[in-house]
Amino acid sequence: MIEIENVRKSFGTLEVLKGINLSIEKGEVLCLIGGSGSGKSTLLQCINGLQSIQGGNIIVDGTNVHARDTNLNTLRQKLGIVFQQYNAFPHLTALENVALAPRVVKKQSRRDALDLAREHLDYVGLGSKADMKPSGLSGGQQQRLAIARALAMKPAYMLFDEVTSALDPELVGEVLDTLRKLKESGMTMIVVTHDVAFARESGDRVAFFDQGVICELGPARQVINDPKEERTRQFLQRVLH
Template identity: 75%
Template structure:
């Protein structure tokens, strides 16, 4: 379980997360929506320990992310993260890209790491592209490769930050299908998305971020089809029309 307790985060004297509390239970899918600059990406980076916080606490399975005694490398094995930009190593083929972290971080034997990599390429539908280099893959394939790389570390949680935003429209579906499959298989996920229809269909809950706070959170269908707060209504009207 991920527990976020009254977290505050500033860049210099610009406070961008202004007291956020949130719990995500095992198996739950939470979507974060909200205008650009509302703090969604920063929130994900705080959860994964990529950014320090100024107040509050984040616990992942009871481990305090920002405690000095926490081994961030170990913690990050629990949390897979995929960003909008593709981040594969250009000099490694798809299979080697997925095998790298299991070999280096998990210290698996090369043969075992390659086997894990094959399994995960198969899971995201990229078996046929195993020998290809990232630049020869489409954007949709590169995002599926990024998901396979994260999954190969056997994370308990997946964090997605607008993973379809940079894609041509015809490539969005294949990436969303991979995320749907993860959901079906019970993966706990926090996803930042602009795709409101996808959030409504695939999330258990939706949190609407507004100016560094959660303005509204609740059942995905309720928040999107019948929001309680006027700010949420205004935002949804802007993005849906």
């Protein structure tokens, strides 16, 4: 499980996380919603060790992410992360993009890495696009390629940072379908999303972030359909209408 204990994060004098406490159980899908700048994406980067923290602890399967003796490269093999930007290598095919990390990081043979890459491209519905360069793929396909690339490392947890925000509306569904498929497989996920309908239907719990704090946390349908906090209600009224 992932345990987040009183985590604080600042950029200069701006405190963006003000004592966050969360526990994410194995197999759970936690969706983080809230306005831009509320701290959601920063929290994901702190969980993955991409950002330092100024206070508190983040524990992943008993390992303190920010302890001095923690090997972040080893830890990140457990923590797949997918961003808004696809970040594929433009000179490599889809297959080569997915196979790269297993070959370089896990020292798999070329044949094993390519077999693994084909398996994960099939999983996200891109089996027929294996020999294409990223420039030949649509935005939704490039985002699914990014998911396949993260899954190829066989992580225990997946972190998604607004993975549909940069997509045209008609391409959003194919990426969300991949996330739903992952949920059905039992993958533990933390999903930062502006898609409130997805959070309600596919999230187990929802955390509403506001100005660096968790304003409301609870079962997904309860938080979105019947929020207890006035600030949550105001936010949802704005994004749902």
